[in-house]
Each structure stands twice: as structure tokens, then as C-alpha cells.
Amino acid sequence: MATINDSRFQxxxxxxxxxxxxxxxxxxxxxxxxxxxxxxxxxxxxxVFVIKTNPSLHEPMYIFLSMLAITDLSLSITTMLTTLGIFLFNSREISLDACFAQVFFINSFECIESSVLLLMAFDRLIAICYPLRYTSILTPQRLAKMWLVCVLRGVVLMIPFPVLLKRYRYCQENVLTHSYCVHAEVMKLACADVTINNIYGLYVALFTETLDSLLIFLSYVIILKTVLSITSRSECLQALNTCISHLCAVLVFYVPLIGLSLAHRFGKGTSHLGQIILGYVYLLFPPLMNPIVYSVKSKHLRARLVQIFVR
Structure with missing residues (x-):
């Protein structure tokens, strides 16, 4: 697409x-x-279906897992239409408003997923370090409030992204490098000073994923310290085994996210194709792997899955 330098053009x-x-x-x-x-x-x-229909699974750990599954499901649906539209029908066009809306939803669900992973780390911390107070701390009312805070945090922090993007004119070029709209990519196409977007984007990154990852790391430092104080080796391994699924979910979410963030901000010399593939991994891999990991590790989910196939 040819570049147009007339700032009056949109x-x-x-x-x-x-x-x-x-x-x-x-x-x-x-x-x-x-x-x-x-x-x-x-x-x-x-x-989500198994946890909802089995009263025995209405425990904090599984409720947090259902929150993670709802977020992953929403994130998959958000990117599915534009991605498959390109590969199946070569449908590349997306209106500006639809693109801004996709930026909002992608960033909101990312923020919510980061918050839920932090809550799941808090759940493991309470279960291992304060087992006798587990049910009294994580009551159904508090779980509902935590979920509401996660959603509000994602929505409130991400609303400025589409609002700020809509203020700009886009007259240089209109080709994005992904099959979905990314804030960092859309921002580069604006015919204006986007310093505010850069500053706010950095603030959001520090206040959400960076802060959450540090708190998750701190939670596991405390968990590890508690586990190492257990004299029984079998109890120590059993406690650590309950954290494996969550650790896998954390790595699957944060490693591609950090890699893509570094590539966008500092990767001028990195391969363009590599950034595109990393972008797909970053959005597709967590919703794909989380159900597999938790179904394999959870005996309740695994048993229910076996029953469905047997029937």
C-alpha cells in the first residue's frame, strides 16, 4: 500500500x-x-461445564480454574474471526472501529488472565502455608469479589487504549503485520505524536503483567520456604505437585508475552517472520495448553473426561 503524506487523508x-x-x-x-x-x-x-455441573468441584482451586478457562475461551474467540478470515477467505480488511475494539478486548482479556494467574498463586499460597484457614479465607463471597476486581481491572485499565487510538488520523499506511490488531502496531500507523500512548502503555505493562509476575514469584518463594521446612519428604513432594499445573500455566502465558513485548520495543534487528510467529504463539498457546495441562494433572477432570468417552 502506497504511503500518503497528506495529514488530511484518513x-x-x-x-x-x-x-x-x-x-x-x-x-x-x-x-x-x-x-x-x-x-x-x-x-x-x-x-467450565464440568466444574459448574459437579458440586464436589465448587472449591476455590477449581473456581479459579473456571475463571482461567472463561478468560482463555474469550481470548480465543476474540482473535479467531480475523485470523481464520485471512487464511480461509483472504479477508484482510478490518474497519478502524472494529480494530480498536479488538485491541481493547485482547488487552482486557490478557490483563484478566494475568490477574487470575496471580489469584491462583495466592490460592496455592494459602493452601500450603495456611491449610487450616483455607476455607475461612477463600469464601464464595470473597471469590466473587476477586473475580469482579479482575474484570474491572482489565476493563478500566484498557479503555484508554481505543479512546486514544480513535483520536488520531491514519494517513501514512494502513497495513498491520499481524492477523489481529495489536496496540503497538496500530499506534505506529498514526500521523501524530503517540508519546501519550507509549507512556500509558508502559504504565499498564508495569502495573499489570510485570507487577503480577513479581507477586507470583514472591508467592512461590514463600511456598518454597514453607515446603522445605516440612520434614516428611512425601508431604513435601505432594505439596509441590499441587503447584505444577499452575507453574505450567504461568510459564505458557508469561514467556511468549515477555518475548513479544521485548521484540516490539527493542527488537529492531529481529526477524519479522519470527515476531509474527511469536505473536501467534503468545495468543494461541495459553488457551490451547491450559485445558490440556489441567485435565492431565487433575484426577477429577481426568475421570470425568474418561466417563464421557466411555459413554
């Missing part, structure tokens, strides 16, 4: 990009994407 649509240079095989590329989305949607829906 593009009406953005053009999304799938995987550059692979257009002839987009139909074949769509197959693994369809499989990933199907597993993500079915897997997370399965976890």
Missing part, C-alpha cells in the same frame, strides 16, 4: 497480514489453526 480500513510470502498455501495453514481453535474452545468449555 484511511477507513486497516489491512491485516497473515504470514507474508505464504499466501499460496493459506488454506493448508488454516488447518492447524482450525484445530488449535477447536481444541481451545472445546477444552475450555469442557472445564
Amino acid at each position: 484511511y477507513e480500513v486497516f489491512l491485516l497480514t497473515g504470514i507474508p510470502g505464504q499466501e499460496p498455501i493459506y488454506v493448508w495453514i488454516s488447518i492447524p489453526f482450525c484445530i488449535i481453535y477447536a481444541i481451545s474452545i472445546v477444552g475450555n468449555s469442557y472445564i
Whole structure:
């Protein structure tokens, strides 16, 4: 798309990009994407359904897991339409308002997922360090308030992103490098000074994912200190075993997120194709892996899954 330097001009649509240079095989590329989305949607829906329909699973740990599954399900749906639209129908156009809305939803669900992972770390901390007070601290009323705070935090902090983006004119070019709208990419196309967006984006990153990851790390330092004080080796291993699923979820979420953030801010010399692939991993991998990891590690979810297949 040719560059237009007239600041009075305003593009009406953005053009999304799938995987550059692979257009002839987009139909074949769509197959693994369809499989990933199907597993993500079915897997997370399965976890929510099983926990909701089994009163024995209405415990804090499983309620937090259902919160994570709802967030992953929402994140998959948010990116699915534009991604599959490109690979299946070569539908690259997206209106500015739709793009700004996608930026809001993607960032909101990311923030909510980070908050839920922090709550799950807090759940493991209480269960291991204060087992006798577990049920009295994590009451159903407090769990509901925690979930509300997570949602409000994601919504309130991310509303300024589409509001600020909508104020700008986009007259230089309109081609985005991903199959979905990313705030950092859209911001670069504005014909204006985007210092406010940069500062606010850095503030949000520090106040959400960075702060949450540090608190999760601190929680596990306390957990590890408590576990090492246990004299029985079997009890020590049993306590650590309850944290494995959550640690996997934390790594699956934060490692691609940190990698993509560093690539956007400091990776001028990195491969463009590598950034695109990392962007897919960052949004597709957590909703795909979390149901698999928790279904394998949780005997209740595993037993329910076996019953469904036997029937």
C-alpha cells in the first residue's frame, strides 16, 4: 500500500497480514489453526461445564480454574474471526472501529488472565502455608469479589487504549503485520505524536503483567520456604505437585508475552517472520495448553473426561 503524506487523508480500513510470502498455501495453514481453535474452545468449555455441573468441584482451586478457562475461551474467540478470515477467505480488511475494539478486548482479556494467574498463586499460597484457614479465607463471597476486581481491572485499565487510538488520523499506511490488531502496531500507523500512548502503555505493562509476575514469584518463594521446612519428604513432594499445573500455566502465558513485548520495543534487528510467529504463539498457546495441562494433572477432570468417552 502506497504511503500518503497528506495529514488530511484518513484511511477507513486497516489491512491485516497473515504470514507474508505464504499466501499460496493459506488454506493448508488454516488447518492447524482450525484445530488449535477447536481444541481451545472445546477444552475450555469442557472445564467450565464440568466444574459448574459437579458440586464436589465448587472449591476455590477449581473456581479459579473456571475463571482461567472463561478468560482463555474469550481470548480465543476474540482473535479467531480475523485470523481464520485471512487464511480461509483472504479477508484482510478490518474497519478502524472494529480494530480498536479488538485491541481493547485482547488487552482486557490478557490483563484478566494475568490477574487470575496471580489469584491462583495466592490460592496455592494459602493452601500450603495456611491449610487450616483455607476455607475461612477463600469464601464464595470473597471469590466473587476477586473475580469482579479482575474484570474491572482489565476493563478500566484498557479503555484508554481505543479512546486514544480513535483520536488520531491514519494517513501514512494502513497495513498491520499481524492477523489481529495489536496496540503497538496500530499506534505506529498514526500521523501524530503517540508519546501519550507509549507512556500509558508502559504504565499498564508495569502495573499489570510485570507487577503480577513479581507477586507470583514472591508467592512461590514463600511456598518454597514453607515446603522445605516440612520434614516428611512425601508431604513435601505432594505439596509441590499441587503447584505444577499452575507453574505450567504461568510459564505458557508469561514467556511468549515477555518475548513479544521485548521484540516490539527493542527488537529492531529481529526477524519479522519470527515476531509474527511469536505473536501467534503468545495468543494461541495459553488457551490451547491450559485445558490440556489441567485435565492431565487433575484426577477429577481426568475421570470425568474418561466417563464421557466411555459413554
